[in-house]
Amino acid sequence: MARCCLPSLLLILAFGLQETRQQAWHEIVLKDHDCGMSSAYDLDGTESDCHGAINGNTSKYMLITRDHQNCIHTKWPDNAPCWWVDMGSVYTLYWIRIYARNNQSTRLTYLRVAVDGHIVFDSGDTGPTIHYKDNNQNNDPYFDITGDGPGISNMPVTGRNLTITRYQATPPDAKNDMFINICEVKVWGM
Ligand SMILES: *[C@@H]1O[C@H](CO)[C@@H](O)[C@H](O)[C@H]1NC(C)=O
Ligand SMILES: *[C@@H]1O[C@H](CO)[C@@H](O)[C@H](O)[C@H]1NC(C)=O
Ligand SMILES: *[C@@H]1O[C@H](CO)[C@@H](O)[C@H](O)[C@H]1NC(C)=O
DSSP: OHHHHHHHHHHHHHHHHHHHHHHHOEEEOOTTOOEEESOOOEETTEEOOGGGGSSSOOOSSOEEOSSOEESEEOOSSOSSOEEEEEEEEEEEEEEEEEEEOTTOGGGGTTEEEEETTEEEEEOTTTOOOOEEGGGOTTSOEEEEESSOSSSOOOOSEEEEEEEEEEOOOSSTTOTTTOSOEEEEEEEEEO
């Protein structure tokens, strides 16, 4: 009996723990946190601001104006584009969601997401699997990093500084494509 019940008891305990942990996750709101980017695209005299990716607005339409910044855009020539956000404390992240810019899915290849230097995702040459808000292709495109699915999945990950880098363009060296150009980053953890 002990032999058969111990594993199932452990299973129930482990499952229970995971359930509790999931209930304790919450969105860590990144709005107004310290952020930075390696270069900033200049649109009609206004530079892209790193906060455009943490403003709470997931819209796929990029606006870079003095009054409103949605999405972020690095600037050519920047062959090692990087965007980062200081989450304010050390968190264990279970889920990261990145919203893309409309019509710019080729800018999601060779994208690397890391937390305190631990790489949790690398989109490689195929890019990430894109989903759409409410399963409607007219809505905001996004991809999830959860630790399941293809690619590097070192989730959950613990740390404070979340970075997004890009190490190549599609096609290679394309002047018009070597950017980090995304619209929002959201994280859940505890
Ligand atoms: C979100 O951003 C979009 C595109 O920049 C803009 O049209 C919209 O008004 C913004 N929504 C809010 C609530 O600010
Ligand atoms: C860009 O997106 C708009 C709106 O979703 C769509 O109508 C248009 O066909 C797209 N253009 C290209 C080149 O994909
Ligand atoms: C976060 O990491 C990036 C990339 O390594 C670095 O440039 C930036 O200074 C770091 N930010 C903080 C607050 O440590």
